[in-house]
Amino acid sequence: MEEKQAVIDGSTPHRYQRLRRRDVVMSSVWNAIGAFVGITFAFLVVNQTEVWSAQRLQSPSTSSATQSEYTGQTIVAAAPKDLDFQWKCIPPPPPYLVADSRIHSHPVVLAALADIEISLRAKSLFSKDAFSVSVVHASKGKIFDFHSGRIRTNESAEDSPASVDGDSIFRIASITKLFTVLEALILGNQARLKSFSPELSLGTRLKDVLPEFRLPSAFKEEEDTITLAHLGSHTAGLGRDIGELEIESLDKISYPPPDDLDLFEDFPHNRTAEETLKLISERDLIWQVGQNPSYSNTGFSLLGLAVEKYHDKLFKAGKGFSTILKDDIFTPLAMNHTFTGPIPEHLRKHVTVPASKNFVDKVFGPVHDPAGGIFSTTNDMSSLLHKVLLASKPLLISPAQRLTWLKSQHQFTDGISSVGIPWETYRAIMPDYSVYNVYFKGGGLPAQVSQISTFPEFGYGVIALTSIGLTEKEFREGGNITDPTAVSFQIHNTLAPALWVAYNSILVQDYVGIYVSGDGFAKITFKDSMLVLEKFFAKGVDVLLKYDEIIWTEAGKRPRVYEAGAKLFATAFEGQFRATIMGGCPWVGFDALTTKTGWGVDKVVIKKDEAGKMALFYEPMKSKLYKVA
Known part of the structure; x- marks a missing residue:
C-alpha cells in the first residue's frame, strides 16, 4: 500500500505547486447599475503567495508563444506535441465518493482550510466590513466558517x-434567483409525485403556465416559444429592469451624483403583477429568444408569477410567492433566519446594517x-448547499433534476465563462489539467454584496456574504471593500487542488492493486491521474485484447488502443466503472455490446463483497477476482 500511495504522493506536490505558481487569473468587473447588481469575474488560480493577477486567463498548458502563433487549424483533435501534457480527458471523482468522510478530514484538506483561515484573518485586520464565510462539504455539511x-x-x-x-442576516439580493428556479423544480417534482398533468419542467412554455403573458405584436412567435429555462438563464431576450431606472438624458448623470438625483430612490417600483x-407587453425584445444571455430581473418576476x-x-391554495418559498424551501431546510418581505421583529437584532446608503429596510x-x-x-x-446541491440524495428535488439544473446553457467565446439557470459559471483547471465548471450566483444591493458557489464534482461549495462598513463618502471615493466573489475565488483556488489530492489518494487506497482468482488476473494502477485497468485476463482470455477486436469487427484491424490499458470511468452507482480508451473523451461506446442479461462488456464492478473483501466482478466472463495486494 505504501508503494501505491507513493504513486500519488510522489507526483502530486510537483503538479500542485506547478499549478499554483501560475498567475492564471481573473479579470473582474463590478457592474453597479441597478439595485440587483450583476457581479462577474473570470476564474483565477492564485500562486502560493496568493498574489492576485489581473492578466487574461490562459490555459496553464499553453504558453503565450503558442497562443500567438495561430496555425490555421480551427479544430485541433489533440494537444500540440511540444506541450507538457497529453489530451487525456481525466474522469471526475466517482460521484459516490464525494460524501466520503475521509475527504474533508484528509491532512492536505485540513492544511488548505488552515491557509484559508490565515488569509481571511489577515484580510479582516484591514477591513471595516461585516462579512461571513462558510465552506460546505457533501460528507459533513459545514467544514469551515469565518466571521x-x-x-x-x-x-x-x-x-x-x-x-x-453564522446567524447574522444579509440581503442576498440576486441569489434569490436560485430559490426561484429551485421552486420551479420542486413544483415539477411535486406534480410528478401527485401524477398531476401537465407536469412542470424548465422546458415548459411560459404561455402554458401564464397565459396572460404578452409581448408586442411583432414578437408573437417569440412570445409563444419562451420557456421557463429561457427566463431562468436570462436568454428570453427581455430587458433588465423594464420600467425601472429611467432617465431623460445622460447629461443628468454625474459622479458623485448630485443630491437631487437618486436612481434607486423609488427602485424597484411597487407595481402589481x-x-x-x-409594461412587458409594450416593450420590444432586445435579443432573439435563446440568442444571447441578457441579465433580466424582469424575467425573474415572470418566473415568480409562473411559479x-x-x-x-x-394545490388550489392561492398562496403568494413568499409563502410558497417558506413552505417548500425555508421550513424543510430549517432555514429559520431566511425570509422575504418586512424584517420579522424577532430577527431584527440579527440583521447586518451597512455604514453607507443601503436597502436593508426597503420592502420590495x-x-x-x-x-x-x-x-x-x-x-x-x-x-441549502449541503442538503440540496451536494447531498448524494438531494432533498426537495430528484438527482436528475439537479443534474439538469447544474449545467451551462450558454458558453461565451472567452472559453472561460458561461451562463446556467441562473448560474454564472467559470472554468476551473485542476492540477492534472482536467477542466470543470464551477457554479456561482452573486447578488448585490447598495452596500451589501453576496456570493454562493459550488463545485459539484468535488462535493463542496462556498458562501460569502458582505455588509460594507465604509461611510457613504469613503464608498464613493473608491475605498476598499471585502469582495465576496474575490474571497470565493481565493477559497476555491486553495481548496479545490487539495480536494483533488484527497480524492485521488482514496482512489489509490481503495482500488489500486492486483486482483486474482483461480483462473483470472487483473492489475489496476493509478496513472496520469486516472485509475487504469492495465491488465485483465479472465478464464484464459485477454479481455483488453477482446476490446480491441470488438472495434476491429466494425472498423477493420487497426493499431491497438487498449494495449496500454483502459481508464476506468466511475458512474454514480457504487463501485461501477466503465472501461474506455485512454485518450480523449469517448462517450458513444458505453453498452454498445452487452451480454444477454444486459451487462455491458465495458462494465467493471469493483467493491466489497458480502464477506467484506474487495473484489472485481465481470459478468461477461463470469469472473470474480479478489484484491490481494
Whole structure:
C-alpha cells in the first residue's frame, strides 16, 4: 500500500505547486447599475503567495508563444506535441465518493482550510466590513466558517458591539434567483409525485403556465416559444429592469451624483403583477429568444408569477410567492433566519446594517421578490448547499433534476465563462489539467454584496456574504471593500487542488492493486491521474485484447488502443466503472455490446463483497477476482 500511495504522493506536490505558481487569473468587473447588481469575474488560480493577477486567463498548458502563433487549424483533435501534457480527458471523482468522510478530514484538506483561515484573518485586520464565510462539504455539511466585523457598522462600536456570526442576516439580493428556479423544480417534482398533468419542467412554455403573458405584436412567435429555462438563464431576450431606472438624458448623470438625483430612490417600483405584465407587453425584445444571455430581473418576476400560478393549479391554495418559498424551501431546510418581505421583529437584532446608503429596510413589492427579495445567513445557505446541491440524495428535488439544473446553457467565446439557470459559471483547471465548471450566483444591493458557489464534482461549495462598513463618502471615493466573489475565488483556488489530492489518494487506497482468482488476473494502477485497468485476463482470455477486436469487427484491424490499458470511468452507482480508451473523451461506446442479461462488456464492478473483501466482478466472463495486494 505504501508503494501505491507513493504513486500519488510522489507526483502530486510537483503538479500542485506547478499549478499554483501560475498567475492564471481573473479579470473582474463590478457592474453597479441597478439595485440587483450583476457581479462577474473570470476564474483565477492564485500562486502560493496568493498574489492576485489581473492578466487574461490562459490555459496553464499553453504558453503565450503558442497562443500567438495561430496555425490555421480551427479544430485541433489533440494537444500540440511540444506541450507538457497529453489530451487525456481525466474522469471526475466517482460521484459516490464525494460524501466520503475521509475527504474533508484528509491532512492536505485540513492544511488548505488552515491557509484559508490565515488569509481571511489577515484580510479582516484591514477591513471595516461585516462579512461571513462558510465552506460546505457533501460528507459533513459545514467544514469551515469565518466571521468578521460588527452587525451594525452604521453605529459606533460602543453603541453596537455585537459581532457577526453564522446567524447574522444579509440581503442576498440576486441569489434569490436560485430559490426561484429551485421552486420551479420542486413544483415539477411535486406534480410528478401527485401524477398531476401537465407536469412542470424548465422546458415548459411560459404561455402554458401564464397565459396572460404578452409581448408586442411583432414578437408573437417569440412570445409563444419562451420557456421557463429561457427566463431562468436570462436568454428570453427581455430587458433588465423594464420600467425601472429611467432617465431623460445622460447629461443628468454625474459622479458623485448630485443630491437631487437618486436612481434607486423609488427602485424597484411597487407595481402589481398586472402593471408589470402590461409594461412587458409594450416593450420590444432586445435579443432573439435563446440568442444571447441578457441579465433580466424582469424575467425573474415572470418566473415568480409562473411559479405562483402553477402552485395554485397544483394545490388550489392561492398562496403568494413568499409563502410558497417558506413552505417548500425555508421550513424543510430549517432555514429559520431566511425570509422575504418586512424584517420579522424577532430577527431584527440579527440583521447586518451597512455604514453607507443601503436597502436593508426597503420592502420590495411581491412581483420583485423572485428577482432579489430574500434575506439569509451563511448558516441557512449552508443547509441549502449541503442538503440540496451536494447531498448524494438531494432533498426537495430528484438527482436528475439537479443534474439538469447544474449545467451551462450558454458558453461565451472567452472559453472561460458561461451562463446556467441562473448560474454564472467559470472554468476551473485542476492540477492534472482536467477542466470543470464551477457554479456561482452573486447578488448585490447598495452596500451589501453576496456570493454562493459550488463545485459539484468535488462535493463542496462556498458562501460569502458582505455588509460594507465604509461611510457613504469613503464608498464613493473608491475605498476598499471585502469582495465576496474575490474571497470565493481565493477559497476555491486553495481548496479545490487539495480536494483533488484527497480524492485521488482514496482512489489509490481503495482500488489500486492486483486482483486474482483461480483462473483470472487483473492489475489496476493509478496513472496520469486516472485509475487504469492495465491488465485483465479472465478464464484464459485477454479481455483488453477482446476490446480491441470488438472495434476491429466494425472498423477493420487497426493499431491497438487498449494495449496500454483502459481508464476506468466511475458512474454514480457504487463501485461501477466503465472501461474506455485512454485518450480523449469517448462517450458513444458505453453498452454498445452487452451480454444477454444486459451487462455491458465495458462494465467493471469493483467493491466489497458480502464477506467484506474487495473484489472485481465481470459478468461477461463470469469472473470474480479478489484484491490481494
